[in-house]
Amino acid sequence: MKRTLEVLLVLAVLGILLSLITGPLGWRAPTRVILYLRLPRILLAITAGASLAVSGCILQAVLRNPLATPYTLGISAGAGVTAGFIILSGVTLPVFLVYLSGTAGALAASTLTWFLAGRGSRDHSSLILAGVTVNLLGASVLLLIEYMSPASRLVEIVRWMMGDLAVAGYRRILFLVPFLVAGMIPALMKTGTLNQFLTGTEVAESRGVNTVRERLFLLVAAAVLAGGAVGAVGPVGFVGLIVPHTVRRLAGGDYRRLLPLSALGGAVLMIWADIFSRVIITPAELPIGVILSLLGGPFFLYLLVKKPML
Amino acid sequence: MPELTIKDLSVGYTADSTAVSGVSMKITEGSVTAVIGPNGSGKSTFLKGILSFPGIHSSGLVNLDSVDVRSMKRTERARRIAYLPQSPLVPAGLTAIETVLLGRFPHRSAWSNDSGKDVEIAQEALEMVGAGHLSQKFTDEMSGGENRLVNLAAVLSQKTDVILLDEPGSSLDYGHAAQLWKLLSDLAAKGIIILATTHRIEMSGNAFDKVMLLSEGISLAFGEPEGVFSSGDLLSTVYNTPIEVKRSSPHGGWIVFPGGSS
Structure with a gap:
């Protein structure tokens, strides 16, 4: 576990430093650009990445399915439909409400599920x-x-579905933080319970877990985390799949280690995916969802060959 | 000494179906009870009904020391009754000792780390089932039989008064099966009540003190093994084949003769 933590921390620090100097003018960019464009972008990548990875991690245990991701609950579809309606209607909403509508759609879809x-x-x-x-x-x-x-408007909808980390200022991060806190703290408090879900419903029950209540509680935590992230950056995929499986292989399956390490791993993946999205066709940017999908496809193949651990 | 009373226990998987009907038994001292019967006779369902898992519909009385098991708080119940299903899921990426430590869950808070005492109890449980050497091995690298032993150790580490085991000897070789039944017998001597379903009476040696014969969800006989096994006709009818069960010697283990001994 210690080695995995060290590797992830090194990757996080390197990624943050590289991200700060990536972009027009590189490290010579004015301080304002670094403080109001690049730093918020990094913080958004960290919070959204951690949220999506932890959400996937929770769902894989609770649904006892190695391929479960935040989108298994219908979160992507819910967020996509609300965003699509808003864009189609042409209504101009305050920024906060735009994010909130994506989150509301995601949570409504989870509730319907x-x-x-x-x-x-x-x-x-x-x-x-x-x-x-x-x-x-x-x-x-x-x-x-x-x-x-x-x-x-069709272009707008498609572009939104591909995910977006481009921010100016800290409003989007401030929007995401309450969801991160509301989902992450209960999840971290329930790591022992998540371990019990790995043994199956009956054994978990026999060891004192109220599986119906705890399943609902943990699904809400996962939906809140993913719903907040989707509202802030769009329905980017694969973070909740790639990160927990990679960390599981490196640090084992005990959720008391897996969950916090996945949060860190999710942040690292998003930071590096964002860097690549900014340099591949520079000076233009690729949507981050494209980079993550390019990684996600081969990762499924990897799981097919190596057999997913759960 | 714990006292387990089951009265008129009926269990089903829907509200209007019953897989087990009106089973009653009273166990007042540490003992091993073998729950036997043909496939589909309701043995596993009977054990699930005792704990009344979600999705299970049960009625009747299940009391432990005069307290209704279903009214106990889950954690309190888990400290008193442990359960091992027929095919438990094996979490990947955990070592044997980590898997056994999962059995300590009812004795600590949901997010706390394992204490030195927990680790000591888990290692002792692994030694008891003869799997101490597997402690640091990953469960996904172990055989079915080795995983069975680790799951048994997890149940023992729960430190309960009652242990419900569904086919505990399945996937075990002769040596480990003999060791398992001897261990269950020793635990019973310390006052623990054990209910174990089994198809392999002959693998259990002389370990069980009582037998319950289930057929189509109904308890046809419950009592000392001699009494239950003396009625060859009953066994033959239930298993739909001539069958005899005899001791190998006056105090020896049981031998089963499917098709009859003559």
Whole structure:
């Protein structure tokens, strides 16, 4: 564990330093650019990356599925539909409300997943099936919105779906912090319970875990974390899949180590993905979602070959 | 000494179905009870009904020391009753000792680290099942039998008065199976009540003190092994084949003769 922590810390520090000097004028950029453009961007990458990684980590244990990600609960579809509606309507909302609408859509979709799964016993398979259903419904509605959108708005919707870390100032980070705190603290307090979920519902129950209540509690924490991140940076994928699996291989499966290390790993991945997104076609930028999807595809292949650990 | 009373326990997987009907038993001292019966007779469901897991519908009385088990707080119940399912999930990326330490969960807070005492208890449990040497090995690198031993050790590390085991001897070789049943017998001598389902009576030697025979969810016999096994006709009817169960010697282990001994 110590070695993994050291490696992640080194990567984080290197990434932060490199990110601070990446961009037009490099390290000679004015202090204002560094303080109001680059530093907030790094902080946003850290908070969103940590949120998405921890959210995925929680869901893999609670749903007992190595391929579970924040989007298994329908979060991506929910956020996409609300963002699509707002962009299509052409309404100009205050920035805070734009972020909040993405989060609200994500949380609404998770809630719908929970209630649909209630037709069964809300065990891990019912929740996954309900999440797939909500994702498919959301994707269909989003397709309809895109079909009905004029070309200029269609570009906006597609661009939003690809994720965006470009910020000026600290408003987006301040928006995300309450979600980060509200999701991360309960998750860190429940690492022992998450370990019990790995042994299956019956054994966890026999060891004193109220699996129905704790599953709901942890799903809410995961949805809050992912919902906040999606509201702030758009529905970027794969962080919640790549990071927990990599950390699991390096530091073992005990959630008391895995969860905090995944938070750090998520931050590191987002910082470095952001650096690449800014340098690959410089002076233009690639959306961060493109970089993460390019990583995510081969990672699925890696999981296919190595068999995912859970 | 703990006292376990089960009265008219009926268990089903939906509100209007029953897989186990009206089972009653009273155990007033440390003992090993073998729950036997053909496939689908309700043995596993019976154990699940005792703990009334989510998704299980059960009625009737389950009292431990005159306290209704279902009214106990979960943590309190987990400190008194441990359970090992037939096919427990094996968490990946954990060593054997870390897996056993999961059994200490009811004795500490959800986020605290394992104390020195917890580690000591877990290591002792691994030694008891003959798997002390596996302590630092990762569970995903172990065989099915080795994982079975580690899961048994996790149950023992829970330090409870009652232990419910679903097919504890499955995947174990002759040596480890004999060691397991001897261990259960020793634990019973210390006052622990053990209910273990099994298909392999002959693997348990002379370890169990009582037998319950289940068929189609109904308890057809409960008592001393001699009494239950003396009725060859009952066993033959239940298993749908001529069957005899005899001791190898006056105080020896049990031998099963499917098809009859003659």
